[in-house]
Amino acid sequence: MKGSVPYSLQTLEQHDDFVRRHNGPRVQDVEHMLSTIGADSLDDLVNQTVPKKILSDQGLALGGACSEQEALSALKAMADQNIVATSYIGMGYYDTVVPPVILRNVLENPGWYTAYTPYQPEISQGRLEALLNYQQVVTDLTGVDIANASLLDEATAAAEAMSLCKRSNRLKTDKFFVDKNIHPQTLDVLKTRAYHFGYELIIGDAATELVEHEVFGVLVQYPDTTGAITDLQPLIDQAHKQKALICVAADLMSLLLLKSPGEMGADVVLGSAQRFGVPMGFGGPHAAFFAVRDKFKRTMPGRLIGVSVDTKGNAALRMALQTREQHIRRDKATSNICTAQALLANMASFYAVYHGPVRLKQIAQRINRMASIAALGLTQKGIELANDTWFDTLTLNLGDKRDSVYAAAQAKNINLRLMGDDQVGISFDERKTRQDLEMLFDVILGEGHGLSVDTLDAACTADNADCINAEYVRESEYLTHAVFNTYHSETEMLRYLKRLENKDFSLTHGMIPLGSCTMKLNATSEMLPVTWPEFADIHPFAPKEQTIGYRAMIADLETSLEEITGYDAISMQPNSGAQGEYAGLVAISRYHESRGEGHRNICLIPSSAHGTNPASAAMLSQKVVIVECDENGNVDIADFKAKAELHADNLASVMITYPSTHGVFEEAVVELCEITHQFGGQVYMDGANLNAQVGLSKPGKFGSDVSHLNLHKTFCIPHGGGGPGMGPIGVKSHLAPFLSSHVVSAVDDKVEGNSAVSAAPYGSAAILPITWIYIKQMGAEGLKRATELAILNANYIMERLAPHYPVLFKGAQNRVAHECIIDIRQIKVASGITEEDIAKRLMDYGFHAPTMSFPVAGTLMIEPTESESLGELDRFCDAMIAIKQEIDKVQAGGWPADNNPLVNAPHTLRDLTEAWDHPYTQVDAVFPKGVLQTSKYWPTVSRVDNVYGDRNLVCDCPSIDAYR
Incomplete structure (x- = not known):
């Protein structure tokens, strides 16, 4: 050369x-x-x-950037350490079949996962329709009047139900009755929430002990955690006789066969929609459902999709009522909820649309029949059942054989639920096959048992009267609306999904310049691992030896986030930013109590703070004291110091956002932290704006004690049209002993016994690979350059x-x-x-x-x-x-x-087909300066009338003709 x-x-x-x-x-x-x-x-x-006082003088110790292939290969090696076992654990988490048309066209489609919360309804009609369908599924199956558009998980939904009962009941008592047979993770979260609200939990047998207590509310599981179908009617009648409200945590799939709680008078019905086509994902993300009687609709937490009209009188959807009420009512808000699970709720609604009522019932019947076959075969061979009614779950009394049976199952990569009292539980789902049943008989009874699945199937009665009492067999109709009875071929379903997608604006169309929301690239390489079976198909309570790769990835991610933030420990459990706020304040509260200062209950919050901040403080029963801002939008340090000194004896925490909610780096942030510590408080720094700090400054190094990290903002987990979110918290070492663990599956490196804030040990673990791979692909210098x-x-x-x-x-x-x-x-x-x-x-x-x-x-x-x-x-x-x-x-x-392109915006295709009576041209309207005909985005409705929608609240599916 x-x-x-x-x-x-x-x-x-x-x-x-x-x-x-x-x-x-x-x-x-x-x-x-x-x-x-x-x-x-x-x-x-x-x-x-950036103020010089907080600028880092060293780079991030994270190493160089990996290529996409290197990062994916490294993550795949971790994933391969996980064991995807056949799960019978149940407890609210089940194997499910995600219809491929939904998997490819919703979960894996950036048109769905990169959209923002539908606060602008004119360009969100597609996902609003999907969420309205979700609400319809929930109201139909629960038999209750009105449902929201999802909550975070079943356990936190139960905690929200408890709060609703308290604020909706005039009884002066602070006692809440929880049936002993609810899922243990739900009880764990209830303990956290109740303690900080000052409620007393009464845990016992609701059927026999409720009458002994004056309580403001009751929670029961239906079917209960052992699989038994709870005798709801007398419980509901007794609760109402005592003027208590009653909440039912229900299995949505079971309600296709069981009489709905609403028909029996339940006030609140809640649960998880996970088994409607959403993978287990080591605990999430999953959409919780939450439905209430009509009289409670204005105190129901979360988002609510309602039907309204646009300026032309055409049907249009929007978020209604208290959707953003925490920003309005602040510390008087009914909850601090800011994130729903829109993407997962959409998946569940599409699962119902695709299958329709007939096929859904067949799926439920097949699950129930599998359990009945197992029950018949096992009892024929002398196994005693703890429950004589069931939908999908059996509890087996195995005596001294329990451990050997459990071990035999483990040896075959079969996970049973290990219970107390020499019991194991087995829960069936739609993924189980005849071969799975045969293998189950083998591990429980030993080979050569002589049972035939076909023979047992024939012996089961056609109406399953032996497992569901006649008075609890569902007779009422459900899902009669046209949308659930139309799109049952894949061709029609695909077209329906595409029609809805085309109504929405997402990052696939253009920039979404929302302040405080960080709508950045969700790279395809980051999204790919989410649907790998090694991540998607793991039960959150699977044995730890089966989740080595998951936990290694999480531990490595925690180390990276500690380096990025300057904190000493990370908790991955909070599954939204608002949950992170709550978890951070819980850790602070536990810290103060450990020092004999549990009386500290004052929280200082700037007037500019996110509305969830005062709402979160209120959930800790803290008194919010507002600190004024100066004319430049900064915290008024003189006012701050005066109020910190005034409340020195009771100062618990300070909640600030940095950079500030006003979009600037406040120069006095270090002084603010020092003042807080001087008067005995702890600094909670809202991590919503961390995208301006990564690689430049570390909140854990310049005075903050705890922050939540919006992984769905700074760290590339997509917003999904309004959720999933993920809000882990970072804390300094003195707060680390007070991070939440989990009663069912202890969290690695966390102190056991600290009750949980979310249903699963690692929150929405299935989306953590997104952040892991983002950090690896960016490396230290790349993260800094992004900032x-x-x-x-x-x-x-x-x-x-x-x-x-x-x-x-x-x-x-x-x-x-x-x-x-x-x-x-x-x-x-x-x-x-x-x-x-x-x-x-x-x-x-x-x-x-x-x-x-x-x-x-x-x-x-x-x-x-x-x-x-x-x-x-x-x-x-x-x-x-x-x-x-x-x-x-x-x-x-x-x-x-009153007649110009601005007040009449947005303009739709329909506008061009009607008589034009405006003083500006149609070209001015729809192709204004810089807009090309080849790349035009068309809103599907004219401006939505918000006032009409609230005054005429309709939150179920209108006639299909309304959309034509």
């Missing part, structure tokens, strides 16, 4: 640089953007933005928009962090155009709106993230500038104030 080789092998291998693909701006773009904002370099920008570019992108947008819109808050050197707030209030006064008009008009330009009127009414908060390219940033800025020109035209009288 002549001459030198221009590239090394190392250089040539950089084609697989994930960091370059995760970050939007190219090298030449960065130079242009730095020039635009007047910074010499990214380092210069960071030094102007720098998030700050650059925000400042670039701020500089481009500042000549047109006032920017509300800036830092000490006129920089914003990773988001900026533009002020619409004076524009509104001058022109009559509101922030909502701008938000809706952005849809015509092909964008989701920024965060509207939070944290300041009359503003828009914009966060571009590091994943958006310069081209997309410019497209957004150009749209906002064009909208300002439209506002100016309205203000100048060029368009009427």
